[in-house]
Amino acid sequence: MDTIGADIVLKTLAEEGVDVIFGYPGANTLPLNDRLADSPIRHYLMRHEQAAAHAADGYARATGKVGVCLSTSGPGATNMVTGIATAYMDSTPMVAITAQVNSDLWGRDAFQETDIIGITMPITKHSFMVRDVNQIASSLRQAFQLASTGRPGPVLVDIPKDILSARCGDQPKKAPTAATKRIANPEQIERIAQALNRSERPVLIIGGGVKLGDACVQMSELVQRAQVPFVTTMMGIGSVSSANGFNLGFIGTHGNELANRMIHQSDFILALGARFTERSTSVISEFAPLATVAQIDIDPTSIGKNIKVDLPFVGDIQEALAALIPLIVPRERDAWLERIRTDRQTLEEKLIDGGCGQAGTLIRKIQAAMPRETIVVPDVGLNQIWTVRTWQSHSPRSLLTSGGMGTMGFSVPAAIGARVGAPDRDVVVICGDGGFYMNIQELATISYYRLPIKIVVINNGHLGMIRQMQDLFYDARFTTSDLGDRVDLVAVARGFGIPAERVAVDEDPAEAIARMGSAEGPYMVEAMVDPDNYVYPIIPPGASNVEMISGK
Amino acid sequence: MAIEEHIISLLVNNQPGVLSRIAGVFSSRGYNIRSLCVAETTNPEVSRITLTSRAESDFTEKIKKQLDKLVDVISVTDFTGAPAVQRELMLISLRLTPENRKEVLRAIDLFGCRVVAMSEECLIMEITANKDKTAAILKYFEPFGVVEMNRTGAIAVFRQAREG
Numbered sequence: 001m002d003t004i005g006a007d008i009v010l011k012t013l014a015e016e017g018v019d020v021i022f023g024y025p026g027a028n029t030l031p032l033n034d035r036l037a038d039s040p041i042r043h044y045l046m047r048h049e050q051a052a053a054h055a056a057d058g059y060a061r062a063t064g065k066v067g068v069c070l071s072t073s074g075p076g077a078t079n080m081v082t083g084i085a086t087a088y089m090d091s092t093p094m095v096a097i098t099a100q101v102n103s104d105l106w107g108r109d110a111f112q113e114t115d116i117i118g119i120t121m122p123i124t125k126h127s128f129m130v131r132d133v134n135q136i137a138s139s140l141r142q143a144f145q146l147a148s149t150g151r152p153g154p155v156l157v158d159i160p161k162d163i164l165s166a167r168c169g170d171q172p173k174k175a176p177t178a179a180t181k182r183i184a185n186p187e188q189i190e191r192i193a194q195a196l197n198r199s200e201r202p203v204l205i206i207g208g209g210v211k212l213g214d215a216c217v218q219m220s221e222l223v224q225r226a227q228v229p230f231v232t233t234m235m236g237i238g239s240v241s242s243a244n245g246f247n248l249g250f251i252g253t254h255g256n257e258l259a260n261r262m263i264h265q266s267d268f269i270l271a272l273g274a275r276f277t278e279r280s281t282s283v284i285s286e287f288a289p290l291a292t293v294a295q296i297d298i299d300p301t302s303i304g305k306n307i308k309v310d311l312p313f314v315g316d317i318q319e320a321l322a323a324l325i326p327l328i329v330p331r332e333r334d335a336w337l338e339r340i341r342t343d344r345q346t347l348e349e350k351l352i353d354g355g356c357g358q359a360g361t362l363i364r365k366i367q368a369a370m371p372r373e374t375i376v377v378p379d380v381g382l383n384q385i386w387t388v389r390t391w392q393s394h395s396p397r398s399l400l401t402s403g404g405m406g407t408m409g410f411s412v413p414a415a416i417g418a419r420v421g422a423p424d425r426d427v428v429v430i431c432g433d434g435g436f437y438m439n440i441q442e443l444a445t446i447s448y449y450r451l452p453i454k455i456v457v458i459n460n461g462h463l464g465m466i467r468q469m470q471d472l473f474y475d476a477r478f479t480t481s482d483l484g485d486r487v488d489l490v491a492v493a494r495g496f497g498i499p500a501e502r503v504a505v506d507e508d509p510a511e512a513i514a515r516m517g518s519a520e521g522p523y524m525v526e527a528m529v530d531p532d533n534y535v536y537p538i539i540p541p542g543a544s545n546v547e548m549i550s551g552k
Numbered sequence: 553m554a555i556e557e558h559i560i561s562l563l564v565n566n567q568p569g570v571l572s573r574i575a576g577v578f579s580s581r582g583y584n585i586r587s588l589c590v591a592e593t594t595n596p597e598v599s600r601i602t603l604t605s606r607a608e609s610d611f612t613e614k615i616k617k618q619l620d621k622l623v624d625v626i627s628v629t630d631f632t633g634a635p636a637v638q639r640e641l642m643l644i645s646l647r648l649t650p651e652n653r654k655e656v657l658r659a660i661d662l663f664g665c666r667v668v669a670m671s672e673e674c675l676i677m678e679i680t681a682n683k684d685k686t687a688a689i690l691k692y693f694e695p696f697g698v699v700e701m702n703r704t705g706a707i708a709v710f711r712q713a714r715e716g
Contacts (some may be wrong), residue, residue: 117569119578126600129569146623496654 001038005133008171009097010039012140018068020420021097022046022055024111026072028099030163044420044449047441049076051413053083054439057092058414061400062375063421064214066093066147073100074112077158078119082407084154085123089404090235091212093152096124100160112169119388120156127156133166151299153213186311189320192270192325193293195311197301199268199292202228203337205251208235208403209273209297213317216240219272222321226328227341231259233280235403236273238393248340252280253539254385257347259275260545262340263288270294273317276306277404288542296320350550357533358388359458362509363390363430366456369510370515371426375400375418377430379411382464386536387430397422409438412455416442419451428454428521433483434463442494446522454516454526455493460531461485468534472552473541493524500524557586557705559604559631559638565624566592566599574601574625577618583607587640587705602707604683607653610620631708638708642679642686647697648672656696663689674699682706 009032013021020042027032036043044050049071056067067087071080077098087094101110118128126146128139136159143155196202204226210219220240223230229246232239237250249256251263263269269291274280281287284307294311295303303312313320354360363386377400378387384401393399400418402410411431419427436457446453460467463481470478493500499519504511505528518525537548549550557611564570578585589602605611612630618712621626631638646656648670660667660677669676679689690701 118572121573122580288684299621301614301621305614 002167003170004035005029005136005159005166005168006035007038008133008168009140009159009164010035010041011171012137013041013068014039016141016144017065018043020059021068021070022052022059022417022420024049024052024072024076026074026076026099028101028112028161029164030074031068031161032070032099043070044416044445045075045396045417046413047444048413048439049079050083050409051416051439051442051445051521053080053094053096054407054410054413054445055417055420056085056096056416057083057087057090057410058377058400059421060087060092060094060417061090061414062397062418062425064397065421066095066144067417067421068095068097070097070271071099072112073098073116074114076112077114077116078094081119082121082405083413086402086407086410087154088123088125090208090402091152093147094154095140095147096120096154096156098156098158099164100158102162103160103420104162106160114134117156117158123154124156125153127158130157131165131167133163134171135469136163137171141177151209151297151302153272185313185315186323188311189323190327192296192311192313193324194295195268196226196228196270197327197329197331199266200333201266202226202268202270202333203248203262203266203291204228204230205263205271205274206230206232206236206239207272207274208233209317210236210239211273213273213298215273215317215321215326216323216396218318220244222325222328222364225325225330227330227333227337229262229337230262231255233274233277233403234388234401237388238396238399241394242392244366245527248344250388251281251545254389254535255280256389257351257537257548258344260293260539261343261347262547263291264544264546265339266291268292270296272296272321273298275299275302278306282308282539282543282545286546337420346437351536353429354389355536355550356390358505358529359383359386359533360390362456362458362527362529363387365510365513366428366430367391369513370428370454374398374428375415375422377401377411377415377418377427377429379429379435379467380406380408381432381435382460382468382533382535383432383435383458385465386458389535410434411435412439412442412446412453415453415455415512416445416449419453426452426454428456430456430458432464433457433459433461433489436489437483440492443493443498443524447497450521452521452523454519454521454522455498456516457489457524457526458529459526459531460533462531463533464531467531469537471534472505472538472549483536490524493526498522498524500526502526502528506528554609555606556608556609557604558603558621558630559708560612560615561629561631561708562603562619563593563626564599564601565626566597567624570599570622570624573622574619575581577615577622578605581615581618583611583615588704589613589705589707594627602705604706631710635711637711638682638706639680640683640686640704640706642670642681642690642701642703643676644693645674645676645699645700646692646693647673647699652696656693659681660694663692665689 060067
């Protein structure tokens, strides 16, 4: 068999360490699908291209490697858009490969032709249109390099079918790239250290970048050495163990009241790998009004994007922490820590059930029934907030959630990618009925590959978070948020070949959860909850982080 | 923050789609590009893009960081307020009448413009100047009846050799 473009694609992927791709074929991907038969790379056939992108994303989040997804041109490519945008917003390293119509048809509105490079320009770090079979290897190598370095993110490579089919010689071997080391700016780190040492009421803000930069160990070290309390963003949850008493929770609209309050009172904040989105800060002018702001990030555009930064540092988080830690002088801040202890106690007493009600109890029981190293994948909506507030993350790659994009339907396909990437770990999905419907076809993928993924659908018959906002801020006029109760989700799951059972609202879920935990293969539990089971406290739109409300 | 005009100059890879990415950085943040000039440099693999945009004073810093992130952008320079020579080329087609003919020709001479084409009813002049001067000249000739006007937008070069 002659070597063709498709072989070069697969060979280059293998060289980049890819062992699995998530995809869906079409007429224009066929040269690739054909040659997969001779490649060591496994191809997981999803049931929708959006799911292929989410699966690649879940794989990357669970493993730290670059996730790869593949689709055909036209609708295949446009279906991946939501998945690519989700990866972009959460800085997931991903390479999306789209097949394109033959290059002599470009711009002629050919069958299944679409300008996917143009469509994805704002949601990719970069993209490559391959115009020559001899560019395939170099484009893909650059794509992997770009996706996985700096602030990670998705890169798209569009390859026309005629180039995938074109005969070619062997491609030059990958040239070893010299590691480019950014020289740290030591005075900036010194200034941050001095400000932290001087401060009376410091708080660290740990963002998703700490996990992405593989700096969780150094992060814990900083917390321990400085004896400084920390908050996380939603993406930063699990970076540092909660066990040491310095964790104030996560900040923002649905975050922990203690975290929001302490940021408000602090005189110094150091953000690490966090970009101060409005979900974290609410009204920015009222965020941390007394604090000197220091920020460490690998992405220069994230510095000062949303907040005025007094002490910036652009660079690798591991290097930054390695330089910062020795400069920290441990000191006593008894008054500050005492204030935190008192506030924590008052706030915890005020909160019944962690603010998550019946759903919170359910999630606690799920975690108790699953092994410690379980990966939990919440969807988006109330189920997500219940999960991130209740689940105790013990390690960095154990809570995978769509934070920036807030993509409903993320959980089931992302869990597929996570399980494929981490076959030794248990994977549990916690989603609402609304999000479950959005990629429900992936039950077929789970069933086909016998992936032992556990799914808990928390069913309140409504779009719960929308319903809560309508209840609080739109005079309880519940329009367009009722999903009804006529669908038998247990029968649906069984129809896909997945064992399932239902737990009624007033029933103890313990036994069902135990059966799910001990099931060999996939399993679904549909847990009915009261539609009035919301999450409290929350921040109303337009209010500041310290104006959380606990009810109507 | 005060709104002012910024002149930004970029060296970019001379490839299809690059201009589209740069335009996207501006449009997705709500900035309007007021003028744009693109041409190859002495190295045919590299193009220079010079553009102007009106925005707040922290605009350059924010937009420069975003532009620097684009893979095909080699360098970004801000000419705003810098010691540089700035020029644009403008062509004005003007209606000629027996009454205005004399005054128009005198003014062209005074402003240092050049006549590049002329007929009984019409005259085309060329002006190369900085943007303030081209604006003033256009304003002066408008009452005579401008048939058509076209301009290149600003380009700029630093007065002194710079590092990097």
